[in-house]
Amino acid sequence: MTDLVGSRRKFIVAAGGFAGMVGMVGSGIAATAGGIAELSGRKPKHDLYDVIVVGAGFAGLVAARELSKAGLNVLLLEARSRIGGRTFTSTFQEKNIEFGGTWVHWSQPFVWAEMIRYGLGVDESAGASPDVTSWITTGKLKQGHADKLWPILVDAMSKYCDVDRQGGRDVMPRAHDTLFRRETLAKWDHLSLQDRLDQIKIGREAKDILSPQLAINCHNDPAVAGFCDMLRWWALGDHEMGRMFDKLGRYKIREGMSSLSQRMLADSTADVLLGAPIRAVDKDTAGYRVTTVAGKQFAARSVVMAVPLNVLPSIQFTPRLAEGKLALATAGHTGNGGKFYVHVRQKLGKWMGMAPHPNPITLIWTEKELDDGTLLVGFSPPGRLDIADEAAVQGALRGLLPKADVLSVMGYQWGVDPYAKGTWCWYRPGHVTKYLEEIQRPEGGLIVAGADTASGWRGFVDGALESGITAARNVRNYLNG
Numbered sequence: 001m002t003d004l005v006g007s008r009r010k011f012i013v014a015a016g017g018f019a020g021m022v023g024m025v026g027s028g029i030a031a032t033a034g035g036i037a038e039l040s041g042r043k044p045k046h047d048l049y050d051v052i053v054v055g056a057g058f059a060g061l062v063a064a065r066e067l068s069k070a071g072l073n074v075l076l077l078e079a080r081s082r083i084g085g086r087t088f089t090s091t092f093q094e095k096n097i098e099f100g101g102t103w104v105h106w107s108q109p110f111v112w113a114e115m116i117r118y119g120l121g122v123d124e125s126a127g128a129s130p131d132v133t134s135w136i137t138t139g140k141l142k143q144g145h146a147d148k149l150w151p152i153l154v155d156a157m158s159k160y161c162d163v164d165r166q167g168g169r170d171v172m173p174r175a176h177d178t179l180f181r182r183e184t185l186a187k188w189d190h191l192s193l194q195d196r197l198d199q200i201k202i203g204r205e206a207k208d209i210l211s212p213q214l215a216i217n218c219h220n221d222p223a224v225a226g227f228c229d230m231l232r233w234w235a236l237g238d239h240e241m242g243r244m245f246d247k248l249g250r251y252k253i254r255e256g257m258s259s260l261s262q263r264m265l266a267d268s269t270a271d272v273l274l275g276a277p278i279r280a281v282d283k284d285t286a287g288y289r290v291t292t293v294a295g296k297q298f299a300a301r302s303v304v305m306a307v308p309l310n311v312l313p314s315i316q317f318t319p320r321l322a323e324g325k326l327a328l329a330t331a332g333h334t335g336n337g338g339k340f341y342v343h344v345r346q347k348l349g350k351w352m353g354m355a356p357h358p359n360p361i362t363l364i365w366t367e368k369e370l371d372d373g374t375l376l377v378g379f380s381p382p383g384r385l386d387i388a389d390e391a392a393v394q395g396a397l398r399g400l401l402p403k404a405d406v407l408s409v410m411g412y413q414w415g416v417d418p419y420a421k422g423t424w425c426w427y428r429p430g431h432v433t434k435y436l437e438e439i440q441r442p443e444g445g446l447i448v449a450g451a452d453t454a455s456g457w458r459g460f461v462d463g464a465l466e467s468g469i470t471a472a473r474n475v476r477n478y479l480n481g
Contacts, residue, residue: 042272049075049300051475052290053270054278057085058461059450059468060306061261062114065268066472072479074270075298077290079277079419083265086308086420086451087461088412089256092375095368096123096256097341099412101424101451101461105247107236108457110465111260118263121254125377127365128250130352134400136359137208141400146352149209154241156210159200161234163188168234175235176456178228178432185228186433193222193230195429211356216363216379218426220334228432229458236457257461277419280316281305281446288445302445302478304471306464309333309439309452310421317446324438325448328431333452335423335459338380340387340411341367342397344404348374353400360385360396373407387411425452425459440470445478447471 053064056078064076082088087100103125104111115122134143164170171188174180191199193214197207211222217233218225237244253260265272280291281303288303305312312321312329320326342364351374352365364378378397386392387409394406414420427436439453449471454463 039272039274042270044075044271044273044298046073046075046271047299048287049073049271049298050479051075051302051304052077052288052298052300053304053306054281054290055079055085055306055450056083056261056265056272056274057306057308057450058087058261058264058464059471060085060304061264061268062110062465062468063304063306063449063472063475064270065264066469067475068269070472070476072475074268075300076268076270076272077276077278077292077298078272078274081275083274084258084261085464086414086423087257087261089258090410092341092343092368092410093370096254097367097375097377097410098252098257099339099410100414101257102252103247103249104253104461105251107238107247108460108462110457110469111460111462114260114264114465115253118260120260123252123254124250125252125365125367126350126369127352127367127376128245129350130365131350132348133351134353135209135212136355136399137205141402152206153209153213156200156202156206157213157234157241159202160196160210161231161239163231167239168231169239172231172235175232178232178455179437182433185231188231189226189228189433190430191227192429193218193225193227195223196227196230197222208356209354212354212362215357215381218334219337219379219423220382220426221357224428225334226427226429226431228429229426232432232458278307278315280318282318283444283446302447302475304447304449304468304475306449306468306471308420308422308450309425311419312448314418321448322438322441322443324435328435328439331428331431333422333425333427333459335426336382336415336421337362337423338382338385338387338411338413339423340378340380340393340409342376342378342393342406343370343373343408343410344376344397344401344406345373346401346404348376348401351376355400357381358384359399360392361400364397364400382415387413425463442474442478445475447474447478 050072052075053060054077064074068074106112130146133146133149161168214222277293279293282289287301290298310332354363362379364376367377368375390409393409397404414423449467451464454467457463
């Protein structure tokens, strides 16, 4: 990885998809290798593998672990020089911060089981339960105690998701089985998040408070994002705003996401090759042949493609992937904004700010209270804020905190990472009922996996683990005939 020592803030551009990370160096921030274990004895050594797993995010890691523990010869290929996919732990003033996937909850069954398995602890984001809030409505800034804003948000979201006069329970009764009532769900799947917001009868201020929640959920313009995924999140949150809020952004792994990825890799006996982006996957009568960009070829009886949905179109498949898979991947999911940390001089306590799309900062809150100020974590829609420009971040933040004095900005631009091409997954209008079943369907010994294809917590680490475990089962079934 590029050396970070010597400047206060700089771009980090390194092989393996680190392009676009902005860091403050010399003031307590350090980057980790994302969980690179001792791999000298795990280089590729077989002419023919039982399975090749492409991608060492959490879906690929758990698939490789489960399949190698089942006695199969497994090769894990990763494009980056690190593992972890769209998760990446760093440190600031000797405390963990996450540039990618962060939050977990005990109702997320797969990730919680892994935390118990490896004895990992839990920490909290301070501002996820704020005392003070700032919000923009009708173009004007308002501030007050969270108790003033929260009832407005609860009422607005409840009405937004109540499509069946049962709080969404009839349309989406099983959160981990999205298509259980497919025909009923299809009646709503054509709507965008913005379409549904325009439908409901609530006041302007309520819409301006609800809009940031929709924009951060899809990490984009609510007009391009499907309403169906909001009903799924609502169901995963037990059809209640407080529960959903806690599950989405309050609890995190104390030791960091990279700590979990390290343990999973160490618990696998798979051969591993990092820095090996894939160019093509070909099938013939002998099985599958995977070719890297550098021209190396590996053979296997089965392949798990555990790469982000938006990356799939950059890989050549022979024969071609099924049309439904290609259509979904080509359209791509919507998640593509910025996630960044801001160190401000002020002591803010437990604070949260929000602004409706297309404001440059959608949502921002206190992550840690520091001795010399406050560390905030914020989110911006795509193309609205250059997180590499400290002055631009300060200007945007002052729209919510007029006297904010920014000391440093840190972040990662996942949209320009060629091995991510976006952040977390949110499907577009019509895509859940049209494509979800197809993207999950194995094509012989070729299985597409990843957080973007899960049924339950799609877009989360838990969804990646669900998909990886499902892929491992499908591989075993295929190899067993």
